[in-house]
Amino acid sequence: MAQGQIRKALSGYYYVYQEGQLIQCRGRGVFRNRGEAPLVGDFVDYTKEGESDGYVMKIHPRKNELVRPPIANIDQALLVFSVKEPDFNTILLDRFLVVLESFQVNPIICLTKTDLLNGEDREKLQTYIDDYRQIGYKVIETFKNDVSLIEQLQPVLEEKTTVLAGQSGVGKSTLLNTLIPDLNLKTNDISQSLGRGKHTTRHVELIEVAGGLLADTPGFSSFDFDTIEKEELTACFPELARISESCKFRGCLHLKEPKCAVKEAVESGEIRSYRFEHYHQILQEIIDRKPRY
Incomplete structure (x- = not known):
């Protein structure tokens, strides 16, 4: 059997890349019987039937996988957020x-x-940018027809498998068209009545760009927290995780526990209050979640 990587999934077919060729494959029935499904990004064993058709026979172990978008074995996510039309939204960013x-x-x-900002909005945005960079996140700023975009993204994307994600209408397709002009992806204007974009991407596909692989994904607006337990949430806020080591009680949820180092850091301004509020909102969602059996 040959080995390759699924680069695209569409209409029940899996397109496996191997030595410069895409093989159109079906999944074996055994995957359905096991409740499994091959994902874009999977490394697989497959058999060929003819020159460009075959069957996926085995899925290799994954280092990670996302359900929405359905993709596996990714190194990083490029979270695309507009600063205007629609406006920048920190709670949505923090959920991602x-x-x-x-x-x-x-x-x-x-x-x-970023070219749509006026002076006052620019100052407010810069505060958020500084905050997220202080936490440890890389922040890239760009705009339509930005000639520096490729130079900014080249070292970020090189030798990495990256998923491109974000709300509809924030400019994901425009960004891809800047990176790869030959794609000519369809873009839609923001719906004035709804204040949101229309979904323009219909399937998940890994595209070779800037020395790496980039996955454009169908539009979606948020994630849920079904796989996160309340005790695990602190670790998903890097600045809270660092300071929580000084909390008096192990497993502190930073609610009403005494001598909570995180709450003290919020009061002193070391942790931004809006990030702590978002932590509480998400924690409450997890606590209110119906038990899974």
Whole structure:
């Protein structure tokens, strides 16, 4: 059997890349019987039937996987957020960051449409940028037809498998078209009545770009927290995780526990209050989650 990587999944077919060729494959029935499904990014064994058709026979162990978008074996996520149309949203960004941290996927924040900011908005945004950089996140700023974008992203994407993610309408397709002009991906304007974008991407595909692999994904607006337990949430906020080591009680949830170092850091300004509020919002969602049996 040959080995390759699934680079695209569409209409029940898996397109396996091997030695410069894409082999159109079906999945074996045994995957359905086991409740498994091959994912884009999977390394697989497959058999060929003819020149360009075959069957996926075995899925190699994954280092990680996301359900939404359905993709496996990724190194990092490029989170695309617009600063205008739609406006920058820190709670939505933090929801993305938390889930990616829980899967140990390195997040990179890419802010688009920065040319639409006025002076006051620019100052406010810079405060957020400084905050996230202080936490340890890489933040890239860009805009439509930004000639420096490739130079900024080249060292980030090189030799990495990256998932491109973010709300609809924030400029993901525009960003891809800048990186790879030959793609000519369809872009849609923001719906004025809904204040949101229309989904323009219909399937998950790994594309070779800047010396790495980049996955464009169907539009989605958020993640849920089904796989995160309340005791694990602190670890998904890097600045809370660092300071929580000084909390009096092990497993402190930073609610009403005495001598909580995290709450003290919020009061002193070492931890930003909006990040702590987002931690509490997400923690409450996890606590209110219906038990899984």
